[in-house]
Amino acid sequence: MELPDPVPARLVDPSSVSAEDAGAYRLLAADIASGVGVVAARHRRRDHAATVTGFLDVSWDPPTVLVSLFEEGRICEAVEESGAWALSLLRREHEGTANWLASPGNPVEGLLDRVPFRRAPHSGAPVLAGSLAWFELRTTAVHTAATHRLVVGEVVALGRGVPEGDAADPLVHFGRGYHGLRP
Template sequence: MTDPQEYRSAVARFATGVTVVTVPGRHPHAMTANAVASVSLEPPTLLVCLEQDARVHDAALEEGRLGVSVLAADQQPVAAWLATRGRPSLGQLDRVPHHSGPVLGVPLVDGALATFECEVVAAHPVATHTVVVAEVRGVGGDAPAADPLLWFASAYRGLSPG
């Protein structure tokens, strides 16, 4: 059996981009996520892994649509806030500059490198998370020349000059 701490240490060596997943509604939900991946170009499809205990989990499945904003390096405070456990459930986006997407009306983070407006097409529970598969209905972004925000070795990072 694999030791959980050994697994956690090994997974921390896999650098990922940092995103914010948002769900619209009367009280929008948002969370920082790094388990996001492109699945297909035809049709354009993403997958997002959501912890089943997270507020955004049930909201995304009930609403059937979500936004994904790929964060730039200077947006680390946004990532840190939306990764804070126990933050108030109401007004999560009050301190985050954002706008409604033009296609599905999902909240999207201003200044993100890329944004995706998605419709949920499948959900697969796996252990403590659900793999949500979503077709992309709209793509955008505000800061194509900025460096990305990365997650590596359990810390936020930027690109090294190279």
């Protein structure tokens, strides 16, 4: 049985999005729960890192991951130009790090001075200590989508930053804030 919409649908013209349309989208998109990770790359002898909530497991054969990066961000340039990067999946206890690496205007020098990490085995990209899981990736494709780049990478190394039993409280982004799964 088809029911009427409790709230009238809002029609959006993608070729001419108004500020009101964009605001409505942002409000509703905040209801998409997602994991929180950090993408990091070693580029021009510098470490680059940024918090991300737009990533997904694409395939297990071969193991492939996709991440969405703002095209004007330093991390996007570092990932595209280096061709190799790491994705660390964060635990609830990483909220401070997630906030720090999501802040606009972070310094280029010393970005990870207060963030414990180790190096990925192939590229030397930073992998956050204590992460639920981490993946080192080699870029295989980059696609432009609106203001972002969708970077696809094949996994060349992977691991866990904590014992499996300690991996039950991921950091989750929902409703414009960070949450855990444990009460």
